[in-house]
Amino acid sequence: MAYNFHSEKSLNYYPCQYGNSRLQLRGPKQSIFGRYVAVLGGTETYGKFVPEPFATLLDDKIALPVVNLGCMNAGPDVYLNDAEVMGIAARAVVAVVQIVGAQNMSNRYYAVHPRRNDRFLAATPLLRTLYPKVDFTEFNFTRHMLAALQRASADRFEVVAEELRAAWVLRMKTLLAGLHGRTILLWMAGAAPPQPEHRVDLRQSPMLIDSEMIAALRQPVARYLEVVYSAEGVAKGCEGMAFGPLEAIAAEELPSPVLHAEVAAQLLPLVKSLIAA
Numbered sequence: 001m002a003y004n005f006h007s008e009k010s011l012n013y014y015p016c017q018y019g020n021s022r023l024q025l026r027g028p029k030q031s032i033f034g035r036y037v038a039v040l041g042g043t044e045t046y047g048k049f050v051p052e053p054f055a056t057l058l059d060d061k062i063a064l065p066v067v068n069l070g071c072m073n074a075g076p077d078v079y080l081n082d083a084e085v086m087g088i089a090a091r092a093v094v095a096v097v098q099i100v101g102a103q104n105m106s107n108r109y110y111a112v113h114p115r116r117n118d119r120f121l122a123a124t125p126l127l128r129t130l131y132p133k134v135d136f137t138e139f140n141f142t143r144h145m146l147a148a149l150q151r152a153s154a155d156r157f158e159v160v161a162e163e164l165r166a167a168w169v170l171r172m173k174t175l176l177a178g179l180h181g182r183t184i185l186l187w188m189a190g191a192a193p194p195q196p197e198h199r200v201d202l203r204q205s206p207m208l209i210d211s212e213m214i215a216a217l218r219q220p221v222a223r224y225l226e227v228v229y230s231a232e233g234v235a236k237g238c239e240g241m242a243f244g245p246l247e248a249i250a251a252e253e254l255p256s257p258v259l260h261a262e263v264a265a266q267l268l269p270l271v272k273s274l275i276a277a
Contacts, residue, residue: 041098045070073118075104101207
């Protein structure tokens with residue numbers, strides 16, 4: 001059963017910032033002096049609606065601090081645009097990088113907010129030429145915009161999707177190259193990465209990511225961990241999550257505390273082995 005909280009404010013995320021960074025990250029704030037583990041990712045890593053996300057569960061099990069650098073709706077741009085947070089991640093003994101979707105990043109077709117990557121800012125002339133009848137002033141978020149483009153023309157949308165896939169791989173390679181310590185690339189989802197397809201299913205999460213894209217990143221990564229949520233964990237729904245009545249739909253799309261525990265349990269031996277190496 002979900003906690004009977006009337007609003008998200010009932011769950012204290014202890015939001016914090018590090019150094020000169022303007023990113024609002026999940027707290028409590030951790031020490032970034034000496035040896036520590038860093039965790040990068042999007043809303044799942046941040047742990048929205050979850051009292052103890054997997055980074056906190058890891059912190060309870062190892063001797064080093066675990067710094068949760070997860071950021072709401074983050075794409076690769078969040079980190080590549082923030083030298084302070086990238087520096088923290090690069091100095092970590094181990095960096096865990098969650099695989100996030102390809103929709104929330106600037107590319108040749110549209111621009112997103114540098115810190116709130118799900119916010120659609122503007123279409124480029126290239127996208128306006130591809131979709132001359134679409135009024136882009138109607139969109140505030142990338143997911144809404146992409147769904148509308150796919151409905152307008154599935155064939156033209158595949159051109160945009162291919163650009164997003166290619167840009168994501170290049171952006172993620174840059175991100176991983178900037179992490180000088182030992183790295184774990186983390187897939188956490190309800191199913192394994194799909195094979196490449198000719199038609200995008202925007203309901204898939206992480207959005208637009210397939211197995212070939214992940215394979216392109218594997219070489220510079222110390223470890224790759226694929227966590228597919230158990231059927232038993234998924235069946236428990238939103239049990240243990242803290243959200244209000246109007247947030248139920250959003251909560252259903254995110255991993256519950258049970259699923260965060262599954263991620264932490266599978267990460268733990270890998271993190272320990274890399275720390276000891």
